[in-house]
C-alpha cells in the first residue's frame with residue numbers, strides 16, 4: 323500500500339516525519355531485509371529459545387559482547403537488565419519479582435538521567451521491583467557523589483546510565499568515568515543506548531549490559547537489543563522470560579526482524595545515507611532562510627551520532643508566531659508534519675532529515691513557509707501562551723480515542 327492507502331485503511335492521518343526516530347510515530351522505515359525475514363518466518367514453528375540463542379551470536383558479533391537477546395523494546399530491556407542484576411540467575415527469585423524479599427534492589431543513577439522518553443525510565447526499573455538511588459543534582463554530578471552512594475549503599479545491584487538527547491546535557495559524568503567508578507565497587511553498569519549508533523559500548527568503555535532499540539536507527543521491526551559483556555549476564559536477563567519478561571515478550575517475527583535488521587545495519591552504506599541527509603539540510607537552509615523571523619543553523623547530534631539536523635529559531639515578533647504555534651499548525655494539517663519539539667519553550671524547533679525522502683523534505687519547507695505567511699496575513703499568531711500550549715498537550719493525552 324502507498325501512504326494514502328495506509329492512512330485510509332487504518333483511518334489515520336498520514337504523517338511526514340521530520341522528527342527522527344520516534345517510537346510514537348512508528349520510529350523508522352523498516353528495512354527490506356527485516357520485512358522479508360518477518361514474512362519468511364511467519365508460517366513456521368521455531369523454538370523461541372533456540373532462535374534467541376542464534377540472536378545472541380548475532381548480537382555478540384555486532385556489539386563485541388558475549389551475547390544477549392532480543393527484547394520487545396528498549397524500555398523492556400531496562401526492566402529486564404535491572405531484574406537480571408537483582409536475581410543473578412536464581413529462578414525462584416525470577417518468579418517472585420517484583421517482590422524483592424531477600425534481594426538487594428537499589429539502582430543508582432544520576433539525577434539528570436532520570437528522563438521521560440514517552441514514559442519514565444525510573445518506572446522501567448521499578449517494574450522489576452527496584453528502587454532508585456539518585457546521585458547529584460539536575461545539572462551537576464561529581465565523581466564523589468557516585469562514590470558516596472556506592473560506598474554507603476551496599477544494596478546497590480546495578481547502575482543505570484542513559485545516553486540520550488533527553489538527558490540534562492551539562493554537568494553529568496561521562497559513560498567512561500561512570501563505568502570506571504562503578505566497577506571499583508563491582509557494581510554492573512546498564513547503559514540505555516536506545517537511540518545510539520555506537521553498538522559497541524560493552525567493548526568500550528566496557529559497560530556490563532547495553533540496551534538498544536531495533537526500531538530506531540537500526541531500522542528494524544519494533545524491538546530491543548539486550549547486549550551483555552558476559553554470557554552469565556545475558557542468561558540472567560533471558561531467564562526473566564519466566565517472570566516479569568513474560569508480559570514484555572517478543573515473538574518469532576520480532577526476533578527474526580531484529581536479527582535481519584542488525585545484520586543489514588552492519589552492511590549499510592552510511593556514507594550514502596549521510597549524503598542524502600546533507601542534501602535535505604541544504605534544501606531546508608535555503609528555503610527557510612527566505613522566511614522572515616526564522617534563523618536557521620546546522621545542529622550536530624547531541625550525543626555524537628553522525629547526524630546533522632537543522633535548528634530553527636523563531637523570533638515571534640518578526641515571524642508572527644511562537645515556535646509552538648508553528649509546530650502545532652504543522653502537526654494538525656494534512657498530512658501531519660512532525661518536527662522535534664523538545665526545545666519549543668526556548669522558541670526553537672529542530673528538523674531531522676533521517677526519515678525523509680527529498681520530496682517530503684520539500685513539502686516540509688513549503689508548509690512552514692505557508693504557515694508563517696498565513697499567520698502574518700491573518701494576524702492570528704502569538705495568541706497561544708506557552709502555559710496554555712503545554713496544558714493542551716497534557717489534556718490531549720486523555721482525548722484518546724479521539725472521537726470526531
Ligand SMILES: *Cc1c(COP(=O)(O)O)cnc(C)c1O
Nearest residue numbers: 345395396397439486516517535
Ligand atoms: C526511545 C528511548 C527509549 C524507549 O525505547 P523503546 O524501544 O521505544 O522502548 C528508552 N531510552 C531512551 C534513551 C530512548 O531514546
